[in-house]
Amino acid sequence: MKPIRASDIGSYLYCRRAWWYRLIGQESINHAEMAAGTDLHRQHGRQVLTAGLMRTLGFVLLLLACVMLTAFGLLNFLGG
Numbered sequence: 107m108k109p110i111r112a113s114d115i116g117s118y119l120y121c122r123r124a125w126w127y128r129l130i131g132q133e134s135i136n137h138a139e140m141a142a143g144t145d146l147h148r149q150h151g152r153q154v155l156t157a158g159l160m161r162t163l164g165f166v167l168l169l170l171a172c173v174m175l176t177a178f179g180l181l182n183f184l185g186g
Contacts, residue, residue, distance in 0.1 A: 118125040127134070134140060 114125070117128065124134075
């Protein structure tokens with residue numbers, strides 16, 4: 107028996123007929139639409155990755171600014 111994956115359940119809930127066609131090996135005729143959807147998902151994935159990296163960079167820069175401000179304040183307090 108073939109294992110059931112989460113994507114199979116999602117496909118079934120979205121469109122039972124498409125799920126059945128895929129199960130019996132019927133090939134889709136919507137190649138252009140499927141390729142466009144794949145490209146769109148790939149582009150969205152890159153945008154999500156970029157946003158995550160930018161947020162991480164922002165936190166690192168904020169932490170660096172806090173450390174530098176603390177060091178500057180300590181040097182002024184101890185030296186002056």
